[in-house]
Every structure is written in C-alpha cells, then in structure tokens.
Amino acid sequence: YGILSLKKKKTTLIINDPKLVLENKWLNNIGHLERSLLIALGERYHIDSLVNIDNYLIDQNTILYINEKLIEFSNSPYINIKEIARKIPDCFSDLYQNKLIDIEQEEFDQSFFDSLEKLCLNITDKKLAFDLDQLWEEDTEFAFKDIKDSFLSYLNRDELLTKQLHYVLQVMFQTVFSSGKNELESKYLLLSMISPRYEVDTKLLIEDLMFEFRKMGGDIIQTTVNDWGIADGQLKYLLLNSIDGMVQVDSSSYFGKTSEVLPFESENLGTQFLSIDLECYIEHEFVELFKNKRICFSGEKRMGSDFPYWEIYINDEGQLKAIYSFADYLGTKASFYYHHALEDIYNSLQNITPGLVKADWISRAKLSKGSDVWFEYPPKLKSILLPTNGHSFAPLVHKVDSVPVNGIEQCGPKRSKSLGLYSYLLDIMT
Numbered sequence: 001y002g003i004l005s006l007k008k009k010k011t012t013l014i015i016n017d018p019k020l021v022l023e024n025k026w027l028n029n030i031g032h033l034e035r036s037l038l039i040a041l042g043e044r045y046h047i048d049s050l051v052n053i054d055n056y057l058i059d060q061n062t063i064l065y066i067n068e069k070l071i072e073f074s075n076s077p078y079i080n081i082k083e084i085a086r087k088i089p090d091c092f093s094d095l096y097q098n099k100l101i102d103i104e105q106e107e108f109d110q111s112f113f114d115s116l117e118k119l120c121l122n123i124t125d126k127k128l129a130f131d132l133d134q135l136w137e138e139d140t141e142f143a144f145k146d147i148k149d150s151f152l153s154y155l156n157r158d159e160l161l162t163k164q165l166h167y168v169l170q171v172m173f174q175t176v177f178s179s180g181k182n183e184l185e186s187k188y189l190l191l192s193m194i195s196p197r198y199e200v201d202t203k204l205l206i207e208d209l210m211f212e213f214r215k216m217g218g219d220i221i222q223t224t225v226n227d228w229g230i231a232d233g234q235l236k237y238l239l240l241n242s243i244d245g246m247v248q249v250d251s252s253s254y255f256g257k258t259s260e261v262l263p264f265e266s267e268n269l270g271t272q273f274l275s276i277d278l279e280c281y282i283e284h285e286f287v288e289l290f291k292n293k294r295i296c297f298s299g300e301k302r303m304g305s306d307f308p309y310w311e312i313y314i315n316d317e318g319q320l321k322a323i324y325s326f327a328d329y330l331g332t333k334a335s336f337y338y339h340h341a342l343e344d345i346y347n348s349l350q351n352i353t354p355g356l357v358k359a360d361w362i363s364r365a366k367l368s369k370g371s372d373v374w375f376e377y378p379p380k381l382k383s384i385l386l387p388t389n390g391h392s393f394a395p396l397v398h399k400v401d402s403v404p405v406n407g408i409e410q411c412g413p414k415r416s417k418s419l420g421l422y423s424y425l426l427d428i429m430t
Contacts, residue, residue, distance in 0.1 A: 001253065001411070001428050003047055003209070006216045013247065014213070015240070016222040020256035021371045024175055024413060027421070028202055029060065029294060031173070032113065032195040033188075034421050036120040037129075041425065044123065049208040056205040057198035062172070063295040065351060066164065072293075075196035078108040081147065084194075088161070091154045092147070099143045108142050115144070116195070129426055130388050130419075132187040151190045152183060160300055168298040169193060171309045171325075171374060174420040175413050176270075180379030182386060185418040192420070197294070228263050230398060235407035252408040253428075254396070257373055264396045264405050266414050269384070270377035271327055273308075275370030276334050276341045278322040280361065282314060284353040290314055297348045307340055310348070323372050334369040341367060373413050387423035 005012040030038075035053060042050025049056075062073045071087045073080045081100065085092035100108070115135045123129045136148040155162055163179065166189070170177035173192040210220060221242060229237035229246075238247045258265050296311040306327040314320045324341040326334070342362055349356050377385060395404040417423050 001255075002213050002218050003216065004045060006213070006218050007045060012213075012218045014218065014220045015225065015238070016220060017224050017256075018222070019224055019261050020259055022256045022412070024372050028200050030057075030198050030200060030421055031192045032198075033116055033120070033191050034425070035198060036117045037123065037422060037425055039117075040120040040123050047209075047212060049205060049212060053205075056201045056208075058201065058292075060197050060199040061293045062197050063290070063293050064168065064172075064298070065295065065348065066168065066298045067161070067300055068351070070352070073193065073197065076105060076109050077112045077194045077196075078103070078105040080194040088154075088165070090157075092150055095143065095146055095150045099146060103142060111142050112144070112195075116191075123426065130184065130423070132184065132191070135191075136187065148187060148190065152186055155186050156181065160303075164298060164300055164303055167303060168296065168309065172296055172311075174418060175373060175416045176375050176377060176385050176418060178270075178377040178379055178382050178385065180377075180382035182382055182418065184386065184388070188419045188422065199292075199294075230263060230405055233398075233403050233406055235405055249407065253411045254408055255411045257371070257412055258414070263399055264408070265399055266396050266410060268375070268414075269381055270375045273325045273374040273376065274328045274334065275372040276324040276326065276337060277368050277370040278320075278324065278341055278345060279366050280320050280364040282318055282320045282349070282353070282356070282361065282364075284356055286353045287314060287318055290352060291316060291318075295352070297344075307337070307344065310341070310345060312345065312348075323370055325372070325374060335367075338367045375414065375416075385418045387417045387419050387427060389417075 002012050002014050035057065038050045038053045041047065042053065059075050061075075064071045064073070069087050071083055073083065078100070081092055082096060085096040119132070119135050120129070122131075122134070136144050155166055166181065166186075167177060167179070169189040169192065170185075173189065214220065221240065221244060223240050223242040223244075225238050226241045227239035228235060229239065235249060235252055238249060238252075239245065240247060291314050294311060294313055296309070298309065302308045306329075308325060310322060310324040312320055312322040322341075322345050324337075324345065326332070326337045326340070342365060346356070346358055346361060349361070383389065396408055396410055397404050411428055415424070415427070417427070
C-alpha cells in the first residue's frame with residue numbers, strides 16, 4: 001500500500017506503532033488465487049517482491065476435522081475434489097465418478113492453475129477481477145462448470161452439514177461470516193477449499209518490501225503516537241514519540257484493529273469475535289502426521305455458540321500453537337474463557353492424538369489474549385459484505401462526540417469483506 005502511494009507521487013510515511021496490532025490468520029495463509037493476484041499486481045506496478053512471491057511461500061496442507069470426519073486438502077485441486085467426494089459424498093461423488101475419474105490429475109491441475117492466472121491478469125478491470133465465472137465457465141474439458149454447479153447446489157441445501165461447511169469455510173478464509181449466502185462468495189470459498197494453500201514467510205517478505213519502499217523514497221518509523229491531532233472532524237497531524245515530533249498529514253490510512261488507546265472507533269454492525277492464543281509442547285507418536293499443517297475444528301453443536309471455532313498448528317519441534325475464537329460481548333475478557341479453550345482444544349487433540357495425557361498437556365500450556373478477529377453479520381446485512389458494492393464501510397468516529405473523523409481511512413479488519421484477502425487487495429489498490 002505504501003509503494004502504491006509512492007507511485008502516485010505522494011510523500012509517504014509508515015508508522016509502526018507496537019501498541020497497535022495488525023495480525024490475522026488470513027494474512028499468513030493464502031490460496032493460489034491470492035498468489036496469482038499478488039504476482040499480477042507485482043507485474044502491473046513493478047514490485048519485484050510480489051513478482052517473485054513464490055520465494056516467500058511454503059506449501060501447507062489444511063486439515064478440516066468436521067463432525068468426526070478428517071478431510072485433508074493438499075496442493076492438488078484434483079485430489080482435493082476426490083477427497084471431498086469421499087468424505088462428503090453428496091457434494092462431489094456423482095460428478096467425480098461420472099466425469100472426473102478418467103481425467104489425468106496433472107492435466108486437470110495445470111488447466112486449473114492456468115485459468116486462475118488468466119483471471120488475475122484482468123485486474124486492469126476490477127469488475128472482471130470479481131467475475132469468477134470466467135474461470136468456471138471457460139473449460140468444459142475438465143468439467144469446471146460442473147464442479148461449480150455441484151458445489152453451489154450442495155451448499156444451498158437446507159441441511160445442518162451444509163450450513164456447517166459454509167460457516168467454517170468463511171471463518172477459515174475470511175474475517176467476516178454470516179448464515180446468509182451469496183453466489184459470488186460461494187465460488188470464492190470453493191476456490192479457496194480446493195486450491196493449494198501456502199504459509200507466507202511474512203518476516204522475509206516484509207523485509208524485502210521495506211527495501212523496495214525505502215529505495216523509492218518512502219520512510220518507516222517505529223514509534224508510538226502520543227497524540228492524534230483531530231480538530232473540527234479532521235485528522236490534521238500526528239505527534240510522534242520520536243525525534244520527528246509533530247507530523248502534518250493530508251491523508252492517512254489505519255491498518256490495525258480498533259483499540260482502547262485510539263481516540264476514534266468504528267461501529268460494529270455485527271458481533272465481534274476475538275481470540276485466545278495457546279502454546280505448548282506436545283509429545284505423541286502421531287504428531288509427525290500433523291506437523292506443519294493447519295488443522296481446523298468444527299462441531300455441529302458449536303454452530304451459533306459463543307465458542308464456534310478453533311484451529312491448531314504444530315511445527316517441526318513439536319510446538320503447538322492454537323487460535324480459539326470467542327464472542328466479544330460487553331464486559332468479557334479473554335482470560336474468562338481460558339478454561340473453555342483448554343477443554344475444547346484438549347478434546348479435539350484427543351481425536352487426532354488419542355491417549356494424550358491431559359494433566360501433562362495442560363501443565364505445559366500457556367494462554368494469552370490473541371490478535372485474530374472475526375465479525376458475524378446477520379443475513380439481512382450480507383449484501384454490504386460483497387466487494388462489488390464499493391466502499392460501504394462504517395466511518396471512523398471520535399469516541400467523545402461520535403463525529404466522523406475525516407482524513408483517515410479505515411484499512412483494518414473491519415474494512416474486510418467477502419472473498420478474504422483477494423477482495424482486500426483489490427480494494428486497497430483503488
């Protein structure tokens with residue numbers, strides 16, 4: 001975003017305030033669609049780090065544990081469709097047996113990847129970039145349209161499993177979710193589910209992007225903001241806790257979550273869900289089977305509850321990291337729900353590492369307030385989440401008098417819409 005600002009001939013400063021957090025899972029785990037878009041953006045704007053995004057990506061399988069069924073998604077779209085056909089037969093089983101079973105996996109996958117990359121070349125026309133039917137309608141040889149039609153038909157069933165799958169796919173790949181459905185979003189969820197997923201080496205990518213940003217004349221400061229100079233409903237300056245002191249601003253973009261240290265806030269149109277982080281070392285003979293994979297848990301009894309979702313990741317050293325979501329009602333604190341998190345995560349681990357000794361595991365666990373956030377919207381507000389609707393965001397308002405604050409643009413999680421990071425990238429580039 002800073003590089004694009006410089007390319008518009010604007011003097012640009014990035015302030016990295018350690019008190020203001022920017023971190024969500026969808027920033028560190030991307031699909032092949034987002035990969036293709038980042039490359040296309042890099043080529044369009046001559047950003048070397050994005051053109052070479054593969055240097056920062058690590059293949060990462062995703063496991064969905066849903067109602068006692070373990071579904072593992074790999075880096076092959078063809079194998080992923082076959083896996084869904086086996087584990088959720090009503091979704092793809094007939095299609096696979098009738099049209100896909102004799103197709104070569106390598107040919108199918110390559111055609112799928114080529115179509116994604118062709119789609120992302122159309123970012124010069126934003127409307128075309130959101131027209132995902134380009135991909136699904138184009139190739140009849142590999143039954144892309146039939147795959148799309150079969151998934152949409154399944155997802156629209158009035159059954160508990162379809163509602164559950166719709167919910168968990170939204171939470172895995174977006175920061176917004178709703179029981180309401182939309183065809184464009186469903187196509188994106190299908191793409192995200194069957195496409196390869198990648199873990200992003202964010203540290204290395206940020207270092208290289210910072211180098212490009214500074215080379216173009218941009219500046220980055222790590223400091224805190226002592227005062228947000230808001231007067232007459234306008235952000236006019238920032239007082240920094242550094243040698244720079246007061247900095248006049250013509251326009252500003254805020255990328256963090258809303259925080260108690262800020263003088264402004266934005267209205268919650270839906271229910272906010274925050275997170276608890278859990279870390280511990282885990283020893284079990286089955287751990288090797290699950291290392292370096294994103295493992296997401298969903299149970300039918302948790303649909304619509306205050307604790308609907310959690311996921312874990314185990315690294316090469318056996319260090320487990322978990323993210324546990326909870327509804328952020330007035331007066332709640334993350335620490336209130338540490339016991340819930342421990343119990344739910346342990347019970348889920350029992351499904352994949354049976355016999356894990358509870359007392360030993362809990363004694364190692366360290367819990368803390370997480371930084372991930374989601375927003376649940378009622379079905380009647382589903383339309384505002386569509387990226388094709390433009391900038392329909394609640395304005396930032398001053399906490400004291402609720403007057404809108406001009407001169408600062410909201411770019412944090414509350415700006416996010418359906419289609420996850422894909423729509424987010426397209427949105428902030430305009």
